[in-house]
Amino acid sequence: MAKTPRKKTAKPKAGSAEHDGPLGSLRQEIDQLDRELVALMNRRAECAQQIGHIKQSHNQQTYDPAREELVLGRVAKANAGPLSDESVKAVFREIISGSRAIEQHLRVAYLGPAYTYSHLAAIHRFGNSVEFVPVASISAVFEEVQSGHSHYGVVPLENSTDGRIADTLDNFARLTVKICAEVPLRIHHNLLANCDRTEIEQVFSRPQALSQCRNWLARHLPTARLVEVTSTSAAAEMAAATPRAAAIASRQAAVHHGLDLLAEEIEDIPGNSTRFAVIGHADSGRTGHDKTSLMFEIEHKPGGLADALAVPKKQKLNLTWIESFPMAGEERGYVFFVELEGHRSDLRVRRAIAALERRCRRVVVLGSYAKASAVG
Numbered sequence: 001m002a003k004t005p006r007k008k009t010a011k012p013k014a015g016s017a018e019h020d021g022p023l024g025s026l027r028q029e030i031d032q033l034d035r036e037l038v039a040l041m042n043r044r045a046e047c048a049q050q051i052g053h054i055k056q057s058h059n060q061q062t063y064d065p066a067r068e069e070l071v072l073g074r075v076a077k078a079n080a081g082p083l084s085d086e087s088v089k090a091v092f093r094e095i096i097s098g099s100r101a102i103e104q105h106l107r108v109a110y111l112g113p114a115y116t117y118s119h120l121a122a123i124h125r126f127g128n129s130v131e132f133v134p135v136a137s138i139s140a141v142f143e144e145v146q147s148g149h150s151h152y153g154v155v156p157l158e159n160s161t162d163g164r165i166a167d168t169l170d171n172f173a174r175l176t177v178k179i180c181a182e183v184p185l186r187i188h189h190n191l192l193a194n195c196d197r198t199e200i201e202q203v204f205s206r207p208q209a210l211s212q213c214r215n216w217l218a219r220h221l222p223t224a225r226l227v228e229v230t231s232t233s234a235a236a237e238m239a240a241a242t243p244r245a246a247a248i249a250s251r252q253a254a255v256h257h258g259l260d261l262l263a264e265e266i267e268d269i270p271g272n273s274t275r276f277a278v279i280g281h282a283d284s285g286r287t288g289h290d291k292t293s294l295m296f297e298i299e300h301k302p303g304g305l306a307d308a309l310a311v312p313k314k315q316k317l318n319l320t321w322i323e324s325f326p327m328a329g330e331e332r333g334y335v336f337f338v339e340l341e342g343h344r345s346d347l348r349v350r351r352a353i354a355a356l357e358r359r360c361r362r363v364v365v366l367g368s369y370a371k372a373s374a375v376g
Contacts, residue, residue, distance in 0.1 A: 045099040052103035062104040063151070065125075065181035065278065066285035068096055069370035086375065097127020106130040109144035109153040111137065115253040116233040121183040121276040122154040124375045136230065138167040145279050146175050152280045154183065158321070159274045161212050161267075168277070169325045172295060172366060173335050179293050179367035181278035186376040189213050189267045192236055192259035193246035200224050204235035205248035213248055216266040221246075233257075273374055283344075284369045290343040291320065293366040296356055297327070297335050304359075305336070311355045312340050315348040337366075344368040 052062055075092050076085040100106070108126055111118040112134020122132060133150050135141055144150040156165045189209055193200060202225040203210070203217065210217070210226050217226065224246070229235045232249035233256075239247035240257040247259065254261050284290075298304040312319050321339035342349040344365055356363045 048099035061282045094127045097129040101129035107150040109133040109141045109150040113233045116231045121185045125183045142171040157277045177279045179277045180280045180284040183276040184374040187272045188265045191263040192254045200246045201244040203246045204238045209248045215268045286343040287370045292368040295364040296360040297362040315352045
């Protein structure tokens with residue numbers, strides 16, 4: 001029986017773009033660089049693993065946000081392009097996340113479901129090599145951390161348009177957790193739907209998102225009913241299941257829920273951002289570029305607040321944030337939240353805390369942490 005001849009594969013001609021010439025040479029160089037990068041990444045992970053063993057032997061936390069912030073700052077400083085600093089940081093954030101996961105399985109709680117802005121902030125802070133735990137409310141994030149069910153939580157602290165997040169401040173006043181890092185996230189709202197814009201009858205989103213887009217909605221969807229829901233991602237899920245409905249949410253939520261992006265960046269004020277706090281139980285180390293958050297309660301007497309606020313000025317400490325929050329109960333009173341430059345281990349900050357303790361009913365150091373640049 002005669003054999004069927006095998007079909008010969010045509011060999012690339014000499015000088016073809018695939019194997020010869022500038023394109024082939026560059027591809028070969030990229031392949032070699034990829035092999036070297038993989039080897040270097042794994043060598044870096046081995047060093048990180050050894051550091052983790054040393055930390056465990058000294059009963060220290062594996063996750064060190066201050067150190068990670070320093071590393072990201074150094075790689076950005078060393079970057080000469082053409083990659084942007086943000087791109088380089090994103091790559092290293094995932095390398096750090098993967099290396100950390102070798103030593104410790106971290107659980108991080110956030111206001112869910114997936115692809116809310118809280119989730120995006122958590123990814124920017126921890127990378128993807130952690131277990132993200134979506135919960136239904138900001139209070140539930142605090143309770144997850146307080147109970148030890150999650151190692152860390154990510155909660156919104158303030159928005160550049162709408163100001164403080166009351167639920168977060170209320171939980172800081174009630175529970176004993178620390179702020180160990182911050183994530184300033186640029187917020188870009190988008191209109192998502194599975195129908196044409198002219199067909200939209202209702203728009204779902206979180207109250208803050210609807211508020212931040214109120215002028216755009218009034219101009220472009222004046223007859224649509226605005227429906228408040230628990231999160232932007234829940235809004236996207238509802239829009240995907242509801243005829244003639246839209247959501248205001250992130251681009252990632254559109255992809256996750258199979259929605260079309262009808263309009264991008266519809267927030268009324270350009271530069272809209274939300275600052276998120278990473279909460280846990282451990283203090284963050286000093287970087288030399290830090291903030292300290294405090295909560296204090298003053299005596300209800302004339303000049304009490306002025307006396308307290310004179311303390312940072314006397315120590316030449318810059319206040320970067322101050323908020324008052326009403327206390328629960330029959331007796332009217334306020335808790336004040338302040339943020340000042342410096343670490344709690346710095347001499348001037350230590351002196352300021354001691355002076356506040358002499359003037360106030362109660363002083364709680366919520367945490368010191370590295371200043372972070374905006375992401376997203």
